[in-house]
Amino acid sequence: MSQQFDVVVIGGGPGGYVAAIRAAQLGFKTACIDATSSADGKPSLGGTCLNVGCIPSKALLQSSENYHHAVHSFADHGISTGAVKMDVTQMLKRKEEIIAKNTGGIAFLFRKNKVTSFHGTGSFKGRNGDKYVLEAKLADGKLEAIEATHVIVATGSSVRQLPGVTIDNKLVLDNEGALAIPAVPKRLGVIGAGVIGLEMGSVWKRLGADVTVLEAMPTFLGAADEQVAREALKFLTKETGLVINTGVKIGEIKVSKKDVTVNYTDAAGAEHKVVYDKLIVSIGRVPNTAGLNADTVGLKLNERGQVEVNDDCQTSLPNVWAIGDVVRGPMLAHKASEEGVAVAERIAGQHPHVDFGTVPWVIYTSPEIAWVGKTEQQLKTEGVEYKKGQFLFSANGRALALGEAKGFVKMLADKKTDRILGVHIVGPYASELISEAVVAMEFSASSEDIARIVHAHPSLSEALHEAALGCDGRTLHS
Ligand code: FAD
Numbered sequence: 001m002s003q004q005f006d007v008v009v010i011g012g013g014p015g016g017y018v019a020a021i022r023a024a025q026l027g028f029k030t031a032c033i034d035a036t037s038s039a040d041g042k043p044s045l046g047g048t049c050l051n052v053g054c055i056p057s058k059a060l061l062q063s064s065e066n067y068h069h070a071v072h073s074f075a076d077h078g079i080s081t082g083a084v085k086m087d088v089t090q091m092l093k094r095k096e097e098i099i100a101k102n103t104g105g106i107a108f109l110f111r112k113n114k115v116t117s118f119h120g121t122g123s124f125k126g127r128n129g130d131k132y133v134l135e136a137k138l139a140d141g142k143l144e145a146i147e148a149t150h151v152i153v154a155t156g157s158s159v160r161q162l163p164g165v166t167i168d169n170k171l172v173l174d175n176e177g178a179l180a181i182p183a184v185p186k187r188l189g190v191i192g193a194g195v196i197g198l199e200m201g202s203v204w205k206r207l208g209a210d211v212t213v214l215e216a217m218p219t220f221l222g223a224a225d226e227q228v229a230r231e232a233l234k235f236l237t238k239e240t241g242l243v244i245n246t247g248v249k250i251g252e253i254k255v256s257k258k259d260v261t262v263n264y265t266d267a268a269g270a271e272h273k274v275v276y277d278k279l280i281v282s283i284g285r286v287p288n289t290a291g292l293n294a295d296t297v298g299l300k301l302n303e304r305g306q307v308e309v310n311d312d313c314q315t316s317l318p319n320v321w322a323i324g325d326v327v328r329g330p331m332l333a334h335k336a337s338e339e340g341v342a343v344a345e346r347i348a349g350q351h352p353h354v355d356f357g358t359v360p361w362v363i364y365t366s367p368e369i370a371w372v373g374k375t376e377q378q379l380k381t382e383g384v385e386y387k388k389g390q391f392l393f394s395a396n397g398r399a400l401a402l403g404e405a406k407g408f409v410k411m412l413a414d415k416k417t418d419r420i421l422g423v424h425i426v427g428p429y430a431s432e433l434i435s436e437a438v439v440a441m442e443f444s445a446s447s448e449d450i451a452r453i454v455h456a457h458p459s460l461s462e463a464l465h466e467a468a469l470g471c472d473g474r475t476l477h478s
Contacts (some may be wrong), residue, residue: 001143003116005031007347008134010122010146010292012036012131013047014054014333015324016154017106019340022154025115026348032115033122033136035291038103041139041402045106046099047156048325049333050178057199059095060179061364065205068366074405086207088183118144123293124151132297132320137426147416150319150347154298154340155292157285157325163252166301171260171278172253178280184208189262189276193220193244196365197282201242203363205471211242212274214264216283218247223361225375225424227410232369232426235406240366253279262324287326311356313343321347334360356442358441362431367407370430372438373422376412385415389447389470391463393427395478398458404428411437411447417445418471429460436464439465447471 007023009016012034020032036051044051070084110117110223113433120138125145127133132151136144139277155432159174161167169177178200184207190197193215221229236242245266255263259396260279265271288307294301300308307322309315315322321343324336335356344354363369379386393399399406407427413420423437450468455461466475 002133002146002147004131004272005029005030005116005146005148007031007152007234008033008132008146008342009154010123010134010150011154011156011288011326011334012045012106012117013156013324014049014153015094015156015340016047016152017045017110017340018337019152019154019344020115021113021324023111023150023339023342023347024115026344028150028344030113030115031118031148032110033118033120033134034148035119035121035139037119037139038100043107043117043139044099044103045110045117046103047154049177049336050102051099052107052179052455054333056095056099057175057203058204058364061199061366063094066204076403087183088137088181089128090184092180110474114252115426118146120144121291122146124197124293124297124299126292128295128320145163150229150321150342152340152343153292153315153320153322153326154324154336155288155326156336157287157331159281160284160286160409162250162253162281162283165281167256167281168255170369171255171258173280175282175361181278185277186210187274187276187278188212189214189260189274189279190282191250191262191279192282192284193217193246194282194284198221198236198242198363198365199279200243200280200282202240205240205242206366212276213242213244214248214250214262215244215246216248216250218267219245220246221363221369224369225371225410225422226377231407232363232365232367235363235367235426237439254337264326285325285331288291289326297468304328309341312346313339319347325383328358330359330361332359332361344386352433353416355442358438360434360438362433362434367404367427370425370428370434371422371440372434373420374412375424375456376424379412379421384421387415387471388412388468388471389467389475391466391478393460393463393464395466396458396460396463398460398462399428401458402428402445408469409433409463411450411464413447413471418448420445420447420450423464427463428458433464436461 006028009032024030028225117135134146186207253265323339345352412422455465
């Protein structure tokens, strides 16, 4: 006998679990099938983000930053500590505790909202009239037959494999292994200078590893504003101490019992053979559709292997929706969650809207990098006339007091209408500062609107205020 639900979500990451909670809030009988387990085999909701992504990476970034401060900047404040030691085991234990708190929190929210949770793999089996027939292969081996009126596919993504190299998470690591290295490696190689590669490289560099990042693309952080990317590259190489080689062509990779040898050709054509104690592979992520049995019901995938959806996350099948990393668009947790909320509300007949033009991007390196809206190069390509205001954190009192006076805020506004088109930040707490810009853009604010708003003093947000003033050539403190 099948269990019957109004809405079944396959995948319990930030897309899926949020969709399930919202659907339950709206009165639907809802279930979520999620395959992720903790180390002891228990369900561990929250997907990549909570288990092996956003949250654990930020836990390690914070630990490594604290260590870095203790070694390099406490003395500036007159604090002497004696020899500072790093206990990696404790750092990893703290990270695991943070994961457990977060994943346990989702289980609590499911109980509170009466979302039925199946721990296992969900797949399509067929149709029964206007219902979809699903099967959950549970972690204990049992099979659960389920029928649903609406299905939300939120199966997320997995690491893109490097051809010819097996990720063993001992010597060759994906994000999961990179977040669990038991001792600081002496020589760490990172293939891929994307967000994940830079964040993981920064963690282990700050803890003392020699880190080399090898990137195939000729440009660094191609999606970012060029000026921000240049500034970030300068800080990450000169201050964090990462070695970043762009335009490389990776050749043979040999894994021995104790290390990994990478052959590559650099941008100038010179050949290199380098030995690393650990190698992180972070060359992007691919959508998880393999276990879904999409063919059985005719669920259409696109040429990139993503579930094909329209702007409203509707798939090729009626009442089947897909959200998050498994569909087009940026692979970001907050984008997945907002799509999840919107889909649940659409199922309820509401008319929500997700503004893909104001999704913020953040890279949690030191200094942090964040942006929303258009880059200068995009505006130039599109032929949009714009003006810009810029303000350096070195002229911001709070940044100086923090000892984090690196980087800048840049605001781009339409030359005629003054409407804000993009905001780009490299500097302290850029991840937090960008929210003001997102709100402003969402409300179609002009740079003048931000310039006229009273910002607390002393605060980092004054840099955004000054950048807004700068759009009209009237910064006060530079
Ligand atoms: P996921 O979080 O991948 O969740 C999918 C879930 O579905 C998983 O639990 C999976 O086991 C399960 N599943 C898959 N197939 C099935 C099936 N057939 N049946 C049942 N369950 C299934 N994003 C940010 O916005 N900010 C960050 O700071 C950030 N940092 C990151 C750091 C790292 C190291 C990584 C790897 C990613 C990071 N991301 C970050 C990206 C973010 O994790 C993803 O964008 C987000 O998790 C996508 O959410 P999702 O719900 O689509 O999928």
